[in-house]
Amino acid sequence: MSTTEVKEFTNVNLKIEDRVGIVYIANPPANALNSDTINGLSDCIDYLDRKVSGVKVIIITGEGRFFVPGADIKEFKTAIGDVEIGEVMAKKAQALFNKIEQLEKPVIAVINGACLGGGMELAMSCHMRLAAEDAVMGQPELNLGLIPGFGGTQRLPRLTNTAKALELILTSEFIKGKEAENIGLVNRSYPYKELMKEAIKLANKIANEKSAISIAATLKAVNTGIKKDLYEGLELEARLFGEMFGTKDMEEGVLAFVEKRKANFIDQ
Incomplete structure (x- = not known):
């Protein structure tokens, strides 16, 4: 609604x-x-x-x-x-x-x-x-x-x-x-x-269509990383990428892909 x-x-x-x-x-x-x-x-x-x-x-x-x-x-x-x-x-x-x-x-x-x-x-x-x-x-x-x-x-x-x-x-x-x-x-x-x-x-x-958690992580990676040199930015990206593995939305996204359905993200 x-x-x-x-x-x-x-x-x-x-x-x-x-x-x-x-x-x-x-x-x-x-x-x-x-x-x-x-x-x-x-x-x-x-x-x-x-x-x-x-x-x-x-x-x-x-x-x-x-x-x-x-x-x-x-x-x-x-x-x-x-x-x-x-x-x-x-x-x-x-x-x-x-x-x-x-x-x-x-x-x-x-x-x-x-x-x-x-x-x-x-x-x-x-x-x-x-x-x-x-x-x-x-x-x-x-x-x-x-x-x-x-x-x-x-x-x-x-x-x-x-x-x-x-x-x-x-x-x-x-x-x-x-x-x-x-x-x-x-x-x-x-x-x-x-x-x-x-x-x-x-x-x-x-x-x-996107998870609030991965949206926020993307903005942080880009906005913070662009102010660093490339390798510091890549280090930040890797850390944030790893953090996504601990979220329910990452689990849902991967399962939805494997099961060929649309992901239902809950922003957690």
Whole structure:
């Protein structure tokens, strides 16, 4: 039986359908990433991580026709001349995005519209990204005399390559979802009307067909291992692989394969 839960946080709305949590950034008129929105998103992620054990996949998107077109420039204006406040702003956003990246539940950014500056940095902290073909993406901070400070200078080169990242940041040029797919910045792009349907399909495939234990172990192996050298990463992978042998879901998966039936994982 399908179950639905709706919950509100500051500038963020959450809808849980079965095992998928859909997080909507909702800060009209354009979903700017201000301090309140960062706090609301952080609270929402904590809720999904610590208090809702049944959610196995998280989607983050924007309400309306915007994803997140950037940080709230009005807040920047109040901090002109204050180096310390500028650094605090960056570290606060970075802490949230690091939290998202380190979750043991996969997070899919569904880029339904303008995804710029801090919005782009939010999307890049997610484990996967789907975009509308006409969604505009970019890091325009240099137009403000700034640099990307919420993770853009670090995550963009890792997702594309150093030269392409520097081109996008130094020129402040925008690209659309289809080009973002071509350079590996997003997994896939779709016509706008098909985007959420495809995102739900992807989320359900993971949530309903895989074990939460092996999902979490995979994310740990990739996210931790990529920061190590190859042989340290392989050591971590072997340890996590071994741990799976002690789970009921591994036993069920192997038996289901041998018996030529679909596995019924219980996340244990």
